[in-house]
Amino acid sequence: MFDAIGTMIETNKGHLSELDGVIGDADHGVTMDIGFSAVREALAALDASASDPTTVFNTAAKSFLNAVGASSGPLYATAFMRAGAAVKGKASLDRDAMVDAVAAMAKGIQDRGKATRGEKTMVDAWLPGAEAAEAARDAGRPLNACLAAAAAAAEEGAEATKAMMATKGRASRLGERAIGHMDPGAASAALMLKTIAETFAG
Numbered sequence: 001m002f003d004a005i006g007t008m009i010e011t012n013k014g015h016l017s018e019l020d021g022v023i024g025d026a027d028h029g030v031t032m033d034i035g036f037s038a039v040r041e042a043l044a045a046l047d048a049s050a051s052d053p054t055t056v057f058n059t060a061a062k063s064f065l066n067a068v069g070a071s072s073g074p075l076y077a078t079a080f081m082r083a084g085a086a087v088k089g090k091a092s093l094d095r096d097a098m099v100d101a102v103a104a105m106a107k108g109i110q111d112r113g114k115a116t117r118g119e120k121t122m123v124d125a126w127l128p129g130a131e132a133a134e135a136a137r138d139a140g141r142p143l144n145a146c147l148a149a150a151a152a153a154a155e156e157g158a159e160a161t162k163a164m165m166a167t168k169g170r171a172s173r174l175g176e177r178a179i180g181h182m183d184p185g186a187a188s189a190a191l192m193l194k195t196i197a198e199t200f201a202g
């Protein structure tokens with residue numbers, strides 16, 4: 001999953017920095033690419049057969065935090081730490097554990113950044129994504145359907161940030177001038193959930 005996210009970020013690096021260039025400081029793609037390159041390197045050094053999901057998430061958290069100086073550093077580090085805590089003791093991830101992990105990531109980002117929905121941040125993609133995954137699980141849908149629902153809701157959420165004014169992060173300095181432009185963090189979050197869904201589609 002982290003390998004797939006790393007490849008996806010690499011592919012979308014330019015696009016994400018372009019989005020950040022409009023309402024921020026033009027580094028979001030670079031930032032995320034540095035972070036996930038570090039994650040991939042750290043995970044490649046793990047003994048896969050001896051590592052449980054919690055170890056994988058915690059290793060990702062640590063390496064992302066160490067590599068990334070931008071605001072997304074602590075946000076995703078917290079997300080991965082919380083995901084690791086949510087699946088503690090499990091040798092593998094089934095539907096319920098994976099939906100719990102996604103929900104824990106969304107909650108971690110919210111707790112760390114103190115943004116609520118509608119403030120034009122990655123929360124506007126993560127929160128509807130997590131809620132859609134949980135709703136699909138409550139409806140008895142299988143894992144791939146839960147994650148597909150999360151990806152679709154996150155994409156819708158990222159689209160919706162275009163109409164928002166930012167009240168958190170760099171874009172908040174722009175006031176009404178940020179309206180009409182998608183939040184880069186929400187865009188990368190939607191892509192991440194899409195990649196997670198694709199990873200588990202089989």
Ligand code: ADP
Binds near residue numbers: 073114121
């Ligand atoms: P920086 O803003 O430090 O340059 P990045 O460009 O990597 O960091 O990330 C910017 C993204 O971080 C924004 O588009 C927004 O989605 C997200 N972000 C910023 N502040 C917060 C916050 N307090 N809570 C949640 N997300 C935030």
Ligand code: MG
Binds near residue numbers: 024025026028070
């Ligand atoms: Mg930036």
